[in-house]
Amino acid sequence: MTQLAMRLGHWIDTFWQAIGLDFHGFSMRHPKLALELGVWCLAIGQTVGYACLYYIFAALLLTWDSALGWDKGLLTFAFMLAILTGAAMSPLAGRLVDHGRSRWLLSGGMWFGALALLALGFAQSYPVFLICWLVLGVAQGASLYEPCFAFLTRTTGENATRNITKVTLVAGFASTLAFPAGAFLANAYGWQVATWAFAAAAGLIGAPLLFAGATMIECCPQDTHTPEAKARNRDAVRTALRRPEFWLIFAAFPLIGLTEGLILTHIIPILTASGLSLAQAVFAAALFGPMQVVGRLAMMALAGRVSALGMATLSFVGILGAVLLLMVVEDIPQAAYAFALLFGASYGLISILKPVVTAEVLGRTGFGAIAGLMAVPFLISLAVSPQIGSWLERIGGYDLALYDSAATACLAMLALFALTVLLRLKR
Structure with missing residues (x-):
């Protein structure tokens, strides 16, 4: 499984380089600029992520309540389970951050969430709706604040407080984006189209920004998946x-x-x-x-x-x-x-x-x-x-x-x- 994940990650790196976006090379040539740009990429990526994976629930709750006919308690139960699933995902996400895999974790989690949103748009039964939100919980645990802040704390040291604050200053506007966008799209085109639009934003905007930001901040992470590194982390x-x-x-x-x-x-x-x-x-x-x-x-x-x-x-x-x-x-x-x-x-x-x-x-x-x-x-x-x-x-x-x-x-x-x-x- 580890080898498969490594191979998939290297394919992702190769893809970006193939289309001319060599974030590693840019970071090597301009380390200070890459660090600054990386933080802002994470900030915008987190804004899109919270709007699409988290605030979409509140933005579309009344629409789902009237369109799907399920009890509002059942709808909020699905959201609560998503948060609990994200909590269960946190220890694994933390270990991946320690192993220098943050760029794959953050972007992969966002793409995973985009796929869940895509499936959510087809949900016509409560079990499917619930499963989609469980998957969204995994995506939240892999790509939102907790792993992002752990990554910034581990990689930027004494500047972590300032960098995390920059991210939150921008990401605080996530609800400002999600609520009007959700209301407009749901009223104009229906909740399915609104959900698919959020999926597109997560997959095509949020995930690439998180990948670029994490790569530029930690352009050449030391391979901490060695037995010695894992032993140090376990001891800590x-x-x-x-x-x-x-x-x-x-x-x-x-x-x-x-x-x-x-x-x-x-x-x-x-x-x-x-x-x-x-x-x-x-x-x-x-x-x-x-x-x-x-x-x-x-x-x-x-x-x-x-x-x-x-x-x-x-x-x-x-x-x-x-x-x-x-x-x-x-x-x-x-x-x-x-x-x-x-x-x-x-x-x-x-x-x-x-x-x-x-x-x-x-x-x-x-x-x-x-x-x-x-x-x-x-x-x-x-x-x-x-x-x-x-x-x-x-x-x-x-x-x-x-x-x-x-x-x-x-x-x-x-x-x-x-x-x-x-x-x-x-x-």
């Missing part, structure tokens, strides 16, 4: 698993992910239940996007002066503070906008800081495998948090959901505080 993973720092990070980010996912999914009904009109709730939620950009730009400005762990602590405090503000919206409606500003600026940093904190604390040897293990509970928390929110709302209303979110954020902060103390004691 085993050492990490024996360290309490690993388990504190392993707990902290999924816990904050539970809070983040619950709030993001239920924010409109939470705000309307607190007395805001639908228009006011939508306006407050719309502030998340711009504030993510503000938070990420602030992090770039602070890079080098505040550690990644310090910035993670600030973002955790910000999310907890935002949830506390949300609790008083019923009495102070203006608190909704303060909540949106603080929450947007804080939660936009989590996906950036998770791999960087992991690398700073545990090192970069075997980082892909370590990051893959870290991704599993984090993605699971994001997948199940909407259902947890609905369950808590049925039991005790959104007040109970908010109390639970605040308690979970406190536990996440406690884990991060314990990590900080432990690291200082070891100095």
Whole structure:
């Protein structure tokens, strides 16, 4: 299987060279320019990837609900399983990153997703729909943020935070592309054509950009599939698993992910239940996007002066503070906008800081495998948090959901505080 994958990868490299796109050669001749261009290629590729493989679900959900006649719970169940499948894919993806196969992993995952979208356009039964989303989950786990950020952290070292931030600044516009494009195509030509258009964008734009970006950043990766390299990576993973720092990070980010996912999914009904009109709730939620950009730009400005762990602590405090503000919206409606500003600026940093904190604390040897293990509970928390929110709302209303979110954020902060103390004691 390994030899077949290697041969297929070399065929992919040869194909690009045959049509005159020699990314390896360009990187050898212009290494600095290739690194810069590579990051922007990854940024645009991730934008297309998230629009096509992730946000397409929300963009077409109402259309599928009316056109296919299936219960909305069944539709969202398929999407939840896709995220869980992506989580299960993460450890394997991490090992491929360690082996220097990122250009094949990222682009291959995107092409795999394009094929799944192509098949999704023909789905007329729920089992076929479900299978297509399971395949899309594999594609997400192979080509979106988790493996991309693990790759950038492993290859660009101290510049990883800046490079990951660049990617997220651009990819933040994925929903801006997906929602209007999905609505227009579905209304004008039907949901099947819309799905096939997303498939074409993923396969013809997203995948080549990810391949080009990864190749230019790691133009001549050392073959880390040798027995010695694999042994080093295995030893690094085993050492990490024996360290309490690993388990504190392993707990902290999924816990904050539970809070983040619950709030993001239920924010409109939470705000309307607190007395805001639908228009006011939508306006407050719309502030998340711009504030993510503000938070990420602030992090770039602070890079080098505040550690990644310090910035993670600030973002955790910000999310907890935002949830506390949300609790008083019923009495102070203006608190909704303060909540949106603080929450947007804080939660936009989590996906950036998770791999960087992991690398700073545990090192970069075997980082892909370590990051893959870290991704599993984090993605699971994001997948199940909407259902947890609905369950808590049925039991005790959104007040109970908010109390639970605040308690979970406190536990996440406690884990991060314990990590900080432990690291200082070891100095």
